Amino acid sequence: MADKVFELTPDMLDHNFADEVAPDRQKLLTCIQCGTCTACCPTAYAMHYTPRQIWRLIQLGLREEVLSSNSFWLCTACYACTQHCPRGIACTETMATLRRMAVSLGMEKLxxxxxxxxxxxxxxxxxxxxxxxxxxxxxxxxxxxxxxxxxxxxxxxxxxxxxxxxxxxxxxxxxxxxxxxxxxxxxxxxxxx
Ligand code: SF4
Ligand code: SF4
Known part of the structure; x- marks a missing residue:
């Protein structure tokens, strides 16, 4: 899904999503899309969206797109992304929150x-x-x-x-x-x- 293009419309964007997902929303919004998190992620190759792409989708508020992906299910909680992020973003915690959110919405069945x-x-x-x-x-x-x-x-x-x-x-x-x-x-x- 690396090259997927979105035709964004206002009703697709949920601006509360970042607040619900990220332990520190302000930090998440400072992501510079450098891709370091993706480069050091051992399971990024199999994810629908790499960690870097997931943060961007969250910033935009594309809730459904994020929660229906397999990215957070494949996260092994190795903390490599969190350790190497130059912005100090809580990447691993955010992946865990996405998993909990998907379970609470019953989306894990999909x-x-x-x-x-x-x-x-x-x-x-x-x-x-x-x-x-x-x-x-x-x-x-x-x-x-x-x-x-x-x-x-x-x-x-x-x-x-x-x-x-x-x-x-x-x-x-x-x-x-x-x-x-x-x-x-x-x-x-x-x-x-
Ligand atoms: S390493 Fe940090 S700043 Fe770079 S893309 Fe990942 S989350 Fe964003
Ligand atoms: S904590 Fe998860 S998302 Fe981060 S590098 Fe490890 S497997 Fe990838």
Whole structure:
């Protein structure tokens, strides 16, 4: 989507969006579009909009365009963008806020990337670490429009290279109660926001 051109009309622009999303709106508005955040982002290559483009869309107030993108779902919270931004913009926090906002609006149901994240989270919660087969099953069960058959070749290649395990017994860890306690604590903190 790098070269998408927008025909902007006043009704497309939501000037409150930056206030709702950015921890520090004034700083976000000082973004000079230098692209450093995108250059150091490990997942920008797969995003609908790179971090730099996301900040510009937020500045303009293109709420739907931002929230329906996969960019914030692919953010790994590595903080590289925040660390290197010459304007001191809270890029990582802003990505996290977009994720929370999309969930609160039920928009995560539209995103296959969000389904992937949820399948990963639910599997880790149940087993303590990744259970490949369960996660793949959950993901394809939830993400509409994706056909398992389209991914068979990729799955086979990953399995052949030892990247995917069919051995479910490898997944369980002993300290499941501690893993569950971490998830509950995070839920508690999220509820306080
Ligand atoms: S590094 Fe900072 S100033 Fe540069 S484009 Fe990214 S957010 Fe904007
Ligand atoms: S925190 Fe997210 S957006 Fe920023 S560089 Fe890391 S993955 Fe990219």
């Amino acid at each position: 995103s296959s990337t969000a389904h992937f994240c949820a399948a990963f989270r639910d599997t880790v919660r149940r087993h303590g670490r990744l259970h490949d087969v369960e996660m793949i099953t959950l993901f394809f069960g939830r993400a509409k429009g994706l056909k398992v058959v389209d991914y068979t070749r990729l799955g086979f290649t990953l399995w052949r290279k030892g990247k995917v395990s069919l051995d479910a017994s490898r997944a369980n860890v002993k300290e499941l109660d501690q893993i569950e306690a971490i998830f509950r604590k995070v839920e508690q903190l999220e509820a306080q926001r």
